[in-house]
Amino acid sequence: MENKEEMLKIERSIGYILRIGVVVSAGIIVIGMLLLFFQPANDQVPTDLWLIFQGVLKLNGEAFIMLGLFCLILTPVLRVVVSIVAFAKEKDYLYVIITLIVLVILIIGMTFGLVEK
Numbered sequence: 001m002e003n004k005e006e007m008l009k010i011e012r013s014i015g016y017i018l019r020i021g022v023v024v025s026a027g028i029i030v031i032g033m034l035l036l037f038f039q040p041a042n043d044q045v046p047t048d049l050w051l052i053f054q055g056v057l058k059l060n061g062e063a064f065i066m067l068g069l070f071c072l073i074l075t076p077v078l079r080v081v082v083s084i085v086a087f088a089k090e091k092d093y094l095y096v097i098i099t100l101i102v103l104v105i106l107i108i109g110m111t112f113g114l115v116e117k
Contacts, residue, residue: 007086087099
């Protein structure tokens with residue numbers, strides 16, 4: 001019974017992570033849209049992570065929108081990481097391996113996406 005309660009607790013945590021990630025991302029994007037409403041848009045949209053953070057410090061609307069999208073992309077990745085920890089706690093090593101493979105595929109995909117720009 002305790003194991004079932006532990007799994008329910010982990011599933012709730014994963015649900016909270018997904019909800020919080022979406023709400024935070026949406027909030028950041030809305031801030032970026034408001035900044036764009038009050039400032040003229042730049043010719044270039046920052047796509048490099050370093051340029052995004054520099055743009056956020058300068059209150060650049062496009063940078064805020066890109067940061068919000070970045071957070072939105074990272075939300076399911078964080079869910080995969082939490083799932084790995086949950087499966088490891090349960091000692092369900094088959095699912096740990098499967099979820100690690102999913103995480104590696106996500107990381108490889110994001111890395112190739114960064115290289116392709």
